Amino acid sequence: MQNYDVVIIGAGSGGASAAMYAAKNGLRVALIEEDKWGGTTIHCGSIHARMLQKHAKIVYEVKKASEWGFEISVFDLDYERLRNRMQSTAIAQTNKLYTMLQEVGVTCIQGTATIDEQLIVHVESEGFQATNLIIATGSQPLIPEILGLESVDYLTTNTIYELEELPKKLTIIGGGLTAVETAFSLAPLGTEVTIIEKNEDILIDEDPEIRYQLKKQLAQLDVMMQVNQQITEVTPEHIMIEDLLISHDQVFIACGRQARTEIADFLALKKQQEGTIFVNEFFQTSQPKIYAIGQVCNSRQFSKTAYSNGIVAVNHILQKPAKETNDVLVRSLNTIPDVASFGLTEEQAIQAYGDNVTSIKLPIHYAVDGLIEDYTKCILKLIVHKEFDEIIGAMAIGEYALQVIEQIAMIVRLEGSLEEALAYIDVELGNYMQQRKIV
């Protein structure tokens, strides 16, 4: 039996960074991974999504070049090269991660971890005794029950980037972020995409402005959006919705992901309503020596969240100040145009604070850039708590959306006032000649 200060199960964004941080702080750490080192982010998440999106953006930019007087006609995408690039980036990142873990002294163990009643972790015949256990087992694709689905070789968020060739006709079941990002990546590369959503609209949790702009752009890319639809049956060739038959050569299930709670279930750890593991502010579960971090305890799908959860948990084990100090998490979408946001949407803010909420909408022209290109580079919307005079949410859509939102988020993190943020926007983002629309 081997003894460790911390045994961590799962080497994704959460587990790997917690392991590295714990080892750098002098703890004896074992990290167990049953599949690929680096988890979702490196093998089927943001790296692949961004790389595919980069190719789509090249097509988009080249098409736009005709507005500047270039006559260019393309395209013959060598998908094999794109795929090789995705795979070699993932392999390089995995190798780098594995080397870094070993350099800081983490014991890396390949295999599926199970646990017994004495809290001994097992990988095949080996046993590991842990003073503290961190569960970082992430999530897996949620597969809905649909008649005929078992007869279809469908893609999921784990396998979409393993495609050997670009599908000619792809039907996406689900109309959330992953579905929309995938449509934005594949449609410009020549795939005919149909999205089927059971709610009354796609991107139902997004700000209406974002939804409107992205839907407009998807329609321009000839992406079909079937909303408010119940699928009656799926076959290898078709999907049936009410009286419509939609043909496909690939089906992609993008209905969200669910926490992998096998270990938590065995230990009968308390869970939250949504199925994730219940944790306190230090990421302790209902058993204080067992922590849970990342997507297994958090439905927010961010690698940054998993990373920062791990640091808080390890700091708590180290008896260092531990709480997450800031909740201004910036997220960005791989879409055309770019979208970025943080905090509450207007709808969420009104639900939480009622009449105390107002929003300010303003175009960002980036001064000279805006004049040269003669269009608004970006729309920024700030959600403001009137009584506290605080920005409680922000979203931007258009060129540089992420940079704009990062800058506003930094002001909020530093507890800057609304006036300071607006002054910054006026001067630094070249918006001094624009009218603000208070909604």
Ligand SMILES: Cc1cc2nc3c(=O)[nH]c(=O)nc-3n(C[C@H](O)[C@H](O)[C@H](O)COP(=O)(O)OP(=O)(O)OC[C@H]3O[C@@H](n4cnc5c(N)ncnc54)[C@H](O)[C@@H]3O)c2cc1C
């Ligand atoms: C398509 C897609 C795009 C995304 N894009 C973004 C993005 O742009 N930005 C962003 O911030 N986030 C993005 N995310 C979300 C991000 O990838 C996750 O939030 C993050 O990976 C969660 O990290 P984690 O450590 O909790 O889990 P994971 O990275 O999933 O790691 C969990 C690990 O645990 C292992 N494991 C599970 N059970 C066991 C066991 N019993 N024994 C041993 N090992 C086990 C698994 O094999 C896995 O490697 C995306 C996700 C997807 C699917």
